[in-house]
Amino acid sequence: MASSSVKYSYSLWSPSDTVKDVAESLGIVNLQDEVSKTLAMDVEYRINEVLEEACKFMKHSKRTTLTTNDISMALRVLNVEPLYGYDSSRPVKFREAVLGPGQTLYYIDDDEVDFEKIINMQLPKVPREVSFTAHWLAVDGVQPAIPQNPAQAGSAPAAALQHQGVATGADVEVKAPVRHALSKELQLYFERVVDELTDESSPPVIKNAVLHSIGNDPGLHQLVPYFIQFVAEKIRTHLKDPATLYLMLQVIHNLLSNPTIFIEPYIHSIMPPILTLLVGKRIGQTQSATDMHYKVRDFAASLLQQVCTKYADTYHTLKPRVTRTLLKAFMDPSKSSTIGTQYGALSGLRAIGPEVIRVLVLGNLKDWAAVVISRNAAISTEDRQRLGGVLLECLRLLVDPELAKLESLDEAGKLKFEQFVGGEVTRLVSSVPDSENIMKAVLESQKMAGAPGDWTIH
Template sequence: MLFSKETIKSYAESRGIPNIDEDGLRILGQDLEYRIKEVCQEASKFMLASHRTKLNIGDVNNALSSRNVEPLFGYDSNETLVFRGLPSNVYYVPDDEIDLEEFLEKPLPKIPLKPYVQSHWLAIEGVQLAIQQNPVLIEKPVIKQDSLTCYQEELELKQQNRHLLTKELSMYFEKILQTIETDPEIAITCLLNETGIQQLVPYFLHHFKLEMRKGEPDSPSLSVILKMYGSLLNNKYIFIDPYLHEILPPLLSCVIGKNVSENCRADASNSVKYIYETFGLKYKSLAPRIINFLIKAWTDNTKPENVQFGALLCLSKLSDRAAQEYIIPNIPKYTSNIQSVQDLIKKIVDSEK
């Protein structure tokens, strides 16, 4: 037993209970030992939850409160306690003696302010008000950046990390690549309607880019790849925004390609038009980037005829009022005598009247 019968008997006599038999003292000692072990076990849980290896008074008080017992008050574990003993083997910490005359002569403490409740606006429409009740905000210089650029930087950082695919996605990716060679229409339809291929988007884009580099400009495979680009763009289950900066360069290259067939040039122009109409208002730098690139390729007299024709053809598709917005203001910059391009300009201008 942690507590002897004499200790329990002395405490009982101090509380005015003089006569307790031996069995009662033994039962009380066992019950007291059980209660103390229970409190210590509960206090150790609070200690571990606080990520400490030393038990303190706060843990014991929390354990007592969890058992609906009034917590201990009076002494802090940081204080050096001096114990004194009595002849009955009872130890105590003596209280400090206070001189009443000296205590009464001390000045009275300041009267605390009365509590009150006051209402104020913390923020209005997400903007915190600069009033005394609100915390002070330290403004940091914010570099204005387009959302598309943020996506691009985030994607570049993620590309440095190793990206692991599940077995099912890897099998699906390989199956689509095989289907592109055997039955392109099925592969195009799968990429247009598939729901769980978000992780495969960078893999498809990388594969398409490699195929366009090693393939011939007028090969049938180029037309299939351009349609695959269109399927990824039109798939409503894919978040394609972070990859627009990777999709635009190969599409624009096909629009102004020297040896690209007319069908491939038309498919690439339609995909560029879709990007312009769908994401042009969402990302402010996207539309000017496309327009400036096409105008530069069209008005550059060093470019071949088919390059200028492709740039002007794609530029005419971007807007219903393309002539007034982009073509007519830039006609003075165009000094080439290429008849086919001039005929196309005349046809676009006449259609806008």
């Protein structure tokens, strides 16, 4: 190819002279013009490629000035080792020097530094080694007051305050309270819900709409501790009002049913109100057998079953702790005259499952019936029927459909059943059509009681 067909350059620099100068510095003296021009064009192509990539970084950074950092990033993208020693933290000033006619040299004017001054300067501090650590930004919506978290400035309405103290000798250093801030919308929502639930003149349609909103609306997770606190306070102050107690259980039911709420961290806060209404001594004005009085305990038992079924695998101590509380209420002699407590304890044990009835209730059934039913003259006929009904439901949990196919129970088996559970329970079981199936299930469970099982209570 003729030398005239080779284009020198697209820029103002002299490619032929520059390539020849570099070649001479490397010891190459006789470099042909054709080679120098071709190398110059390739170098210019590479420079344009680097500048195009650098301009992309500049534009994405929303800047109009190209910096040395942009050039360095462009070189990294193109798999070229970047240049070192150039800092873009300060503006680069170019100086101009004229070497001859039409020959201008641009250079960076370096600052003059006193070498002796640099030698006598103190050495900089050794930087710390790189390390990583983790901390809780927030726990259950509350930001812990630790040094890693920013200090909360200002006041937050409707905020949950937690003062954290750090013991220092005899004194206690009280840190700033941790505030749980709620948005204005959530505050207004919570206030409106509380007003409607506590307003006795509010129609049932409005209350049902409020409960439906709690059970279905998204974005209510931050209000869960406030709802639980509201329910607990209402139950504590309205134990003589079964209607209010039933309404509070409906609030708990809807919180548990809302699919957008992560309720697991609050299970241990929900259990005390449920157990209070399940085995509490006084629900309502008197302990008479009113439908509302027993409805509250039945609803509490159903919520207990819902919680134990859904969250027992997450909290392994949930069932044993609840069972211990119910068994204490069931076997406490001081509460034997409180039929509501006995009814609630049996309802709760039935809600946990048949294994509890088999292991914990059957062995104590004879003595319990003798104390609670036989020797309790204050128990009314309707209370006796209610208590007997829930006891039968507990025993029916033990019935296996395969046992019904076996041969009928003989007199010896019935006598053995009576010796095991006592005459009072035998008369109760004999009064129902499926008495034989219940007796066979109880006798079979008696045989299994000594066998090792998977139920343990600590």
